[in-house]
Amino acid sequence: MTETEIVDAAAMLRAAGLRVTDTRVAVVETLADMPHSGADTIVASVARRLSTTSRQAVYNVLNDLAAAGLARRIEPAGQPGLYELRVGDNHHHIVCQRCGAVADIDCVTGHAPCLTPSQTSGFDLLEAEVTFWGVCSDCKALTADAVVAVP
Amino acid sequence: MTETEIVDAAAMLRAAGLRVTDTRVAVVETLADMPHSGADTIVASVARRLSTTSRQAVYNVLNDLAAAGLARRIEPAGQPGLYELRVGDNHHHIVCQRCGAVADIDCVTGHAPCLTPSQTSGFDLLEAEVTFWGVCSDCKALTADAVVAVP
DNA sequence: GGCTACTTTTGACACGGTAAAAAGAAGTGA
């Protein structure tokens, strides 16, 4: 099922100085399969792969991966945190306002901060995070149906 | 204390079709005084202005204001929701990574979406939300002190 | 193989926000 994934979780973890454990491998493989997953989705997926697991273990792993720079956490307004393995290219995201679906948007410049405001109110600028909001194709289709279904 | 504010809360509320109540007026005046406030800050401020109040009433009012387009809710990653009265000009924010302080950043185009990605993965694009991350001047000063204090 | 430091398990808890029903006030019309 995950044979198509070309992610060597163990090697990734070792390279980052993290111990290779079943939980960590399962989390990395889950994220490779399903980017932009939330903690509960990941817990469910890990539970399917391993005989025993715990919610706390997954949270630990996600924090460890983020701290090691192997994963990135995004947090669109009104949603729980989502994780992805794609790091280091400063890409952005588009989020469906109806269902919360998330897709990647490539950054034009590729490095942070990709935008520079004229005035920064005395702040040192480190990063520009862009979140696009829209309606995904599935929700567009549903709306079309609804319009037809409500005479 | 708030005499300098030129916000007529009652008129704003009436114009939006909302009933004028003590709680709503107090919330609007609080937001006029202290933009980018969180719910708990607003509850505390409202409690100071009125003899009786409740957390739930403030949450109700904030949701009503946002629904009526009088207030906007922002939610920087890792922080509770913040509210502001400045709406309709599609401005952005810069957030301090250390203390969470928020300042406004004017949008260059002034209308949403101010950015247009090349590919949108089938989404209908409605808005581009930009959050700048940095270090505020207060935290910069603290860091300088710390460097001096750690020989 | 055995040691040690790091992980996982388990259970409790904190925070931000919502749900629902009863009591109370704002606006409207006579």
Added chain:
DNA sequence: TCACTTCTTTTTACCGTGTCAAAAGTAGCC
């Protein structure tokens, strides 16, 4: 001005997301 209706507020309980802490277990290294 009074009463009526509808919208707000109060009160209480609850939910989801995420963290803390201590005990048990395991990966990596000698």
